[in-house]
Amino acid sequence: MTTRTIGVNLGVALGGRRWLWLVGGLAGLWLFARHLTNPWDIVMSATQQNPVTFVVIPLYLFLQPADLLNPWQSLTALRLGSTRVWWWTHVAAAGLLAGLLAGGLAAAAGIVALASGRWSWRWGRFGHLSEYPAVLAREPWSVPWHYGLIALGFLFGGLWAVGVLRLALTLWWQGPWMAWLAVVTLGLLTVALSNTVLQGVVWWLPGAQFSFYYHWTPVGSRTVSWTLGYTPLLATVAAAAGLWMADQPPWHAPQGEAP
Amino acid sequence: MTTEAPRIILQGVHKRYQGRDVVHGIDLTVAPGEVVGLIGPNGCGKTTLLRIVAGLVQPTAGTVTVGGRQLADLPGGVPEGLGVLFDPPGLLPHLSGFANLSMLASIRRVMTDTEVRAWMQRVRLNPDDKKRVGAYSQGMVQRLGIAQALMEAPDVLLLDEPTNALDPDGVELVASLIGEAQSRGAAILVASHYLEEVSRVCTRVLKIAEGRLIGAAREDLVRTPAPELP
Numbered sequence: 016m017t018t019r020t021i022g023v024n025l026g027v028a029l030g031g032r033r034w035l036w037l038v039g040g041l042a043g044l045w046l047f048a049r050h051l052t053n054p055w056d057i058v059m060s061a062t063q064q065n066p067v068t069f070v071v072i073p074l075y076l077f078l079q080p081a082d083l084l085n086p087w088q089s090l091t092a093l094r095l096g097s098t099r100v101w102w103w104t105h106v107a108a109a110g111l112l113a114g115l116l117a118g119g120l121a122a123a124a125g126i127v128a129l130a131s132g133r134w135s136w137r138w139g140r141f142g143h144l145s146e147y148p149a150v151l152a153r154e155p156w157s158v159p160w161h162y163g164l165i166a167l168g169f170l171f172g173g174l175w176a177v178g179v180l181r182l183a184l185t186l187w188w189q190g191p192w193m194a195w196l197a198v199v200t201l202g203l204l205t206v207a208l209s210n211t212v213l214q215g216v217v218w219w220l221p222g223a224q225f226s227f228y229y230h231w232t233p234v235g236s237r238t239v240s241w242t243l244g245y246t247p248l249l250a251t252v253a254a255a256a257g258l259w260m261a262d263q264p265p266w267h268a269p270q271g272e273a274p
Numbered sequence: 275m276t277t278e279a280p281r282i283i284l285q286g287v288h289k290r291y292q293g294r295d296v297v298h299g300i301d302l303t304v305a306p307g308e309v310v311g312l313i314g315p316n317g318c319g320k321t322t323l324l325r326i327v328a329g330l331v332q333p334t335a336g337t338v339t340v341g342g343r344q345l346a347d348l349p350g351g352v353p354e355g356l357g358v359l360f361d362p363p364g365l366l367p368h369l370s371g372f373a374n375l376s377m378l379a380s381i382r383r384v385m386t387d388t389e390v391r392a393w394m395q396r397v398r399l400n401p402d403d404k405k406r407v408g409a410y411s412q413g414m415v416q417r418l419g420i421a422q423a424l425m426e427a428p429d430v431l432l433l434d435e436p437t438n439a440l441d442p443d444g445v446e447l448v449a450s451l452i453g454e455a456q457s458r459g460a461a462i463l464v465a466s467h468y469l470e471e472v473s474r475v476c477t478r479v480l481k482i483a484e485g486r487l488i489g490a491a492r493e494d495l496v497r498t499p500a501p502e503l504p
Contacts, residue, residue, distance in 0.1 A: 090364045090422065093328060093356050094381040 279342060280305045281430050281461035282327055287336035289322055289485075296322050297485040299336065306429070306459040309452060311476035313469050319485035320465035321361065324432045327463060328358055340430055357428030357460075361435040363419025367408030371418045372401045378422050385425060393425040394418075397447065412439035417447075424451055431455055431462040437471055449475045 280303035289297035297319045304310045312320045325331040326338060329345045329352040338345045340353040365374045372394060379385040391401040397417040407415060416439045423431065433452070437445045452475045455462060466472040473479050481488045 090358065090360070090378060093330075093352060093358055094378060 278306045278459075280339075281341055282463060283337075283339040284323075284327070285337045285339075287323070287326060287333045287338060289319075289326060289331065290334045291322075295485060297326065297333070300485075300487055302480070302487065304430075304461040304463055306461050307456055308478065309456050309462040309464060309476045311472035311479035312463065312465040312482050313467065313472060313479055314465075314482035315467055318482050320467075320482055321434055322485075323482070324358070324434050324463060324465055327430075328356055328432055329353055353430070355426075355429050357423040357426060357431045359419050359423040359433045359436055361438055363415055363422070365407045365415060365418060365422070367406060369407060370404050371399055371407055371410070371414070372403075374407055374418065375422055375425065379425065382426060390425065393421045396451075397421045398443075413441060413444055416440055417444060420448060420451065424455060427455075427458065427460075429460055431460050433462065433464045435466055436464060437466070437468070445471065 282302070282304040284300050284302040287297060287300045287302075288295070300323065302310070312323065314320050322331060326333050327340060329338070329340075329348070332351065341355065343353070345351050345353060365371075366377070369377065372390065375390045375394065376387060379390050394401040397420055399414060399417055399421070407418065410418070416436075420433075420436060423433065431452075436448050436452070440448065452462060452464070456477075464472055464476060469479065
């Protein structure tokens, strides 16, 4: 891998339709960050107590596995303790659990498949994984790249899931339909953006254009890929409309009035 | 006090942690407008009892009823409309005092930012102070904790060591705020290990030792109950 190769791949990626995916994704991220009271919140979410609040508390309310001891979690849980909120935390927690389960299973299966040599990252391009040893011998750096991608997928997916959950929780008092809109729209955006980012990254990696992820995502064919490529833009527009509507009367409960 | 049904009812509440009994079959009621103090040394089970009432700790046995509903029947097992002060108060250290209260207030959304600011001023903190809570003194953190517990006018108030780290002025403030909450009919449970301090604000003070209620504290230390509620 050389600087020139990276440059060529970057140029190809930006020159193609993928720039649309990236623009859509970035626009979505911008909208998302703009809506937060404090954009740093999401950064802090990744590092401090907030993921506990927005992940563990729904899980706690969903599973009720043990006693809640952290004071910040406790304060938040007590303020969340209404029936309507309870239902939405259950919806969010169920989605989160399903996502974690699906992601975990997919990753585990992928790792096992790669490790056992029954699945090749070159499958789509070179046809068969019997070439695995040859590819490995020729491009040993491919292995850390691919495991790195798995890690990246987890990191990105996890952060994005927390973000989506955070926004959905922020919006739930706008009414159930608003929460649904947020969850559905952002869920769509999540899928599309995950594909976009992962594919974008994969595309830029020299010699890894048809990656493990490419075959594991729903973006299996050119047509579907093309269609989904524009989804971030559509989803961003939908999210923008949703967020705008959320701020309009009568949906926006005036400050000081009970929802 | 009123003849209204108690807001907090504990019946035979028992909690066992890792093979150790920390709360033993406690029966307790707290009526609207009543301030009940729990006095006992550190580790005697006061905090666990408050957490059980808040639904944050599930009792091993017994029933807990808050606001007329058994916690076991509530979704999530957490009661609504509760104000709680923990020791230490659960605040986010990287945010300012106002941002902390504002974020907590945004969950139920029953308060305006103006009201949040007013509450900060009530506990003698500056809402415009950008200082992070992590840089607050212990006394300031405690004042902020008191504000978050009281600001939404809860019907049930649980206060764990409310005067911790407060100067005499702060102690007076807490007494006055508890009095106000009592006057509007809140049922209040206060845990502390300072009898004199708690007895100033309580209509009833109970001793707790090794997880057992062992009777009322001295009557002469307990103030006169609040007048009848309208």
